[in-house]
Amino acid sequence: MEDVLRPIAVVGGSIVVTLILVRLADRALIRIDNAHPETPLWGLLRRCRMPLQVVLCTALLRGSYDETKLELVEAHTAGIGRALTLVLIAATAWLAVRASAAIVESSYSRYASGARDAARVRRVRTQVTLIQRVVTAVVIVVAAASMLLTFPEMQAVGTSVLASAGLLGIVAGVAAQSTLGNLFAGLQIAFGDMVRIGDTVVVDGEWGTVEEITLTFLTVRTWDERRITMPVSYFTSKPFENWSRGGAQMTGTVFFHLDHTAPMEKMRQRLHEILQDCPDWDGRSWSLVVTDSTPTTIEVRALVTARDADTLWTVRCQVREQMVEWLQAEHAYALPRISTTTAPDGRAPARRDEAPDLRKPGD
Structure with missing residues (x-):
C-alpha cells in the first residue's frame, strides 16, 4: 500500500503546492493591479502563470522524485533527473522571456501614454522591440547551452571546442558575414534613429509605411497593402526617402494644364473654398500660381499641406476633382x-480619316 501512496503523495503534493502558490501569486498581482491602475506591469505579469506553474512543478518533482521509492525510478534515476533538469531549464527560459516582455511592454505603454511627440514614441517603440528580440535571443542561447552542458559528453567536448574557438570564430565570421552585417545594421537603425516603425518611406520607387523591424529584415506596407521585405542593411548602405523624419507634416502639389484664358483670381478663391471645406487640410499653407506656359496651354500649380502623407494624398485628390468639376461647370x-484654322485656299482642313489630295493644279 505504501508503494502506491508514496508516489501519489509525491506527484500529487507537487501539483497541489504548485497550484496553490500560483493561485496566491495571481491574486496578489490582481490586487496590486487594482490598486495601481496607472502601471500596467502587474496585469501583464499575469501572462507568466503558465510558465511559472511548469517551473514550480518541475522544481518540486526534481527535488522529490527519488522519494517515490519506485523500482522504475531507482533504475533510471539519472535519466529522469536529467529529463526534469532539461524541462526546468526550458521552463525557466520561457518564464524569463514572458517576464521581460511584460516589463518592456509596460515601460513602453507608460512612456507612450505620457509622451506628446509621436516621432519620439515611434523611436522608442522601435528600440524596445529590438531590445526585446535581443533579450529573447540571448535567453534562448543561454538556455540551449545550459541544456547541452547537462550531458557529460558535451562537457568533455567543451575543452576542445574552446581550444579551437579562434579558428572557428574566423570561419563563422566569414560564412555569416551577411547575417552579422544585418544584425549590426538592425542595432544601428534602432539606436541611430534612421527609420522607425510607423515612418512613411520611399524605397526603390515604392511608397509605404514601415510595419516591422527585426534584427535582420524590415517590412514596408505599401499603399495597396502589399508587403516589401528587405534586409536592414539596405537602409544603412543606400539612400532612401523618409517622409516622417523631422515631423510627419508634408506639402503636396496639384498641376492643371489650362487655356491661357483661365481666370486665375477666381481659381484662387475657389481653391481656398475647397480647402476650407476639406477636413484633412491642416491650414498651414496654400497657393495657386502659373508655373509654366506653352503656345497652347499654361501650367497651374496648386500647393496644399497636410499633417501626414496619407491625408496629403486625400487633400490632393479632392482639390483635383472639385477644381475640375468647377471649371467644367x-x-x-x-x-x-x-x-484650328481655315486652310489658305479657303477650304476646311481635311479630317484625319480623309487622304490628302496630292494632285497638282490643272491635273
Whole structure:
C-alpha cells in the first residue's frame, strides 16, 4: 500500500503546492493591479502563470522524485533527473522571456501614454522591440547551452571546442558575414534613429509605411497593402526617402494644364473654398500660381499641406476633382482646347480619316 501512496503523495503534493502558490501569486498581482491602475506591469505579469506553474512543478518533482521509492525510478534515476533538469531549464527560459516582455511592454505603454511627440514614441517603440528580440535571443542561447552542458559528453567536448574557438570564430565570421552585417545594421537603425516603425518611406520607387523591424529584415506596407521585405542593411548602405523624419507634416502639389484664358483670381478663391471645406487640410499653407506656359496651354500649380502623407494624398485628390468639376461647370472656356484654322485656299482642313489630295493644279 505504501508503494502506491508514496508516489501519489509525491506527484500529487507537487501539483497541489504548485497550484496553490500560483493561485496566491495571481491574486496578489490582481490586487496590486487594482490598486495601481496607472502601471500596467502587474496585469501583464499575469501572462507568466503558465510558465511559472511548469517551473514550480518541475522544481518540486526534481527535488522529490527519488522519494517515490519506485523500482522504475531507482533504475533510471539519472535519466529522469536529467529529463526534469532539461524541462526546468526550458521552463525557466520561457518564464524569463514572458517576464521581460511584460516589463518592456509596460515601460513602453507608460512612456507612450505620457509622451506628446509621436516621432519620439515611434523611436522608442522601435528600440524596445529590438531590445526585446535581443533579450529573447540571448535567453534562448543561454538556455540551449545550459541544456547541452547537462550531458557529460558535451562537457568533455567543451575543452576542445574552446581550444579551437579562434579558428572557428574566423570561419563563422566569414560564412555569416551577411547575417552579422544585418544584425549590426538592425542595432544601428534602432539606436541611430534612421527609420522607425510607423515612418512613411520611399524605397526603390515604392511608397509605404514601415510595419516591422527585426534584427535582420524590415517590412514596408505599401499603399495597396502589399508587403516589401528587405534586409536592414539596405537602409544603412543606400539612400532612401523618409517622409516622417523631422515631423510627419508634408506639402503636396496639384498641376492643371489650362487655356491661357483661365481666370486665375477666381481659381484662387475657389481653391481656398475647397480647402476650407476639406477636413484633412491642416491650414498651414496654400497657393495657386502659373508655373509654366506653352503656345497652347499654361501650367497651374496648386500647393496644399497636410499633417501626414496619407491625408496629403486625400487633400490632393479632392482639390483635383472639385477644381475640375468647377471649371467644367463655371469656366469651360478655361479647359485646354485644340485650335484650328481655315486652310489658305479657303477650304476646311481635311479630317484625319480623309487622304490628302496630292494632285497638282490643272491635273
